Amino acid sequence: MLGLLFLLLPVAMGYGWFMGRNSVKQNDHSAKQELSIKYSTGLNYLFSNQQDKAIDFLLEALKVEDDSVEAHFAMANLFRRRGELDRALKVHEHLVRQKHLPNSAKQQAVFELAKDFLSAGLYDRAEAMFHKLLKSKTYGLKSLTSLMQIYQSTKDWQQGIALKKAIAKTRDVKLLHALANFYCELATTALEQDKFIEVIELLDHALSHDPNSSRANWLMAQIYENHQQFNEACQCYKAIYEQDKEFFPDVIDKMFLCYQKLDAEKAFFRFIRKVYDETGSTSALIKYLSYIEQVKGPHQAKQFILSALKRRPTIRGFKHFVKMQMDGTQSENTSENLEVIRELVTAYLNVKHRYSCRTCGFNSSTHYWSCPSCHDWEQLKPVRGLEGE
Numbered sequence: 001m002l003g004l005l006f007l008l009l010p011v012a013m014g015y016g017w018f019m020g021r022n023s024v025k026q027n028d029h030s031a032k033q034e035l036s037i038k039y040s041t042g043l044n045y046l047f048s049n050q051q052d053k054a055i056d057f058l059l060e061a062l063k064v065e066d067d068s069v070e071a072h073f074a075m076a077n078l079f080r081r082r083g084e085l086d087r088a089l090k091v092h093e094h095l096v097r098q099k100h101l102p103n104s105a106k107q108q109a110v111f112e113l114a115k116d117f118l119s120a121g122l123y124d125r126a127e128a129m130f131h132k133l134l135k136s137k138t139y140g141l142k143s144l145t146s147l148m149q150i151y152q153s154t155k156d157w158q159q160g161i162a163l164k165k166a167i168a169k170t171r172d173v174k175l176l177h178a179l180a181n182f183y184c185e186l187a188t189t190a191l192e193q194d195k196f197i198e199v200i201e202l203l204d205h206a207l208s209h210d211p212n213s214s215r216a217n218w219l220m221a222q223i224y225e226n227h228q229q230f231n232e233a234c235q236c237y238k239a240i241y242e243q244d245k246e247f248f249p250d251v252i253d254k255m256f257l258c259y260q261k262l263d264a265e266k267a268f269f270r271f272i273r274k275v276y277d278e279t280g281s282t283s284a285l286i287k288y289l290s291y292i293e294q295v296k297g298p299h300q301a302k303q304f305i306l307s308a309l310k311r312r313p314t315i316r317g318f319k320h321f322v323k324m325q326m327d328g329t330q331s332e333n334t335s336e337n338l339e340v341i342r343e344l345v346t347a348y349l350n351v352k353h354r355y356s357c358r359t360c361g362f363n364s365s366t367h368y369w370s371c372p373s374c375h376d377w378e379q380l381k382p383v384r385g386l387e388g389e
């Protein structure tokens with residue numbers, strides 16, 4: 001019954017249109033009669049619950065002319081929202097076939113048909129439709145975005161990169177960001193095969209399209225490290241800090257190893273102190289404490305962490321504080337008690353997620369460059385606040 005009511009909506013719209021037309025074309029009796037027959041036949045099919053036959057008649061009745069187009073789109077969109085894709089497709093295909101429609105309606109029909117194909121998982125057909133609209137003022141950007149989404153789900157990175165000129169023209173930050181990540185995907189494969197020059201070239205492209213791609217610098221640091229070019233790797237890590245302070249805690253340990261190779265630990269700790277002062281990151285704090293302990297002794301280190309935790313308490317910071325207390329105690333009893341606390345805190349942190357997506361809030365213990373939930377690129381970052389950084 002609900003379906004019947006739903007189908008009556010387009011009929012009502014079509015009827016409204018028909019009456020409007022009718023008042024203008026009072027003399028067009030034969031057309032009026034023909035349409036009336038088709039409407040009543042369509043309605044008969046509706047009432048006998050033969051919806052597909054009803055659509056055929058209603059499509060025929062609503063002869064596509066400029067002022068009936070909106071009724072067609074409304075009908076098809078309702079079908080799509082109800083998940084009846086085959087019916088939405090039928091209406092949109094009918095619209096696409098109409099040669100006399102104005103250009104804007106033609107483009108809208110192609111775009112809507114592409115969306116139907118996309119919803120139905122018919123990627124190749126959706127792709128062909130979106131390609132037709134790349135030069136459209138109204139649908140160009142939307143089509144590019146949809147094409148990049150298709151290539152992301154089919155992992156067809158080269159196809160996405162082939163759109164780089166069109167993407168560059170739009171200057172759309174999200175599209176440029178996606179394009180940079182397509183280059184990063186290819187660079188990841190090249191990195192696995194240790195193709196030094198190819199990796200650098202791909203990542204240069206990535207950074208030229210999106211200078212904020214911390215992933216590009218992350219990958220570049222890996223290839224430089226693999227080739228013992230630690231100075232260059234350090235520059236990449238520093239660039240990541242400038243690009244994305246929230247992601248930076250994840251590269252601190254790797255960065256430290258590079259500075260060690262260069263025998264430049266002091267410079268590293270100067271940098272990490274700056275990071276801690278600017279961001280209050282727990283990872284930076286823990287790293288810096290190892291330096292204070294080494295240079296000024298455990299007492300100074302304990303004082304430092306105490307005042308740091310008072311200012312900005314975090315569970316990870318507290319866990320490190322307990323460990324420092326354990327290392328400093330002579331009493332076996334105290335040590336055992338502290339061990340219990342440390343184990344408890346560790347167990348607590350183990351059930352907490354390390355990363356959260358800044359776009360959709362998806363939580364994960366593993367890092368992904370593309371969020372498994374909303375598919376946004378480079379949005380999974382270490383959790384902030386008491387249970388995170």
Ligand SMILES: [Zn+2]
Pocket residue numbers: 357358359360361362371372373374375376379
């Ligand atoms: Zn997400």
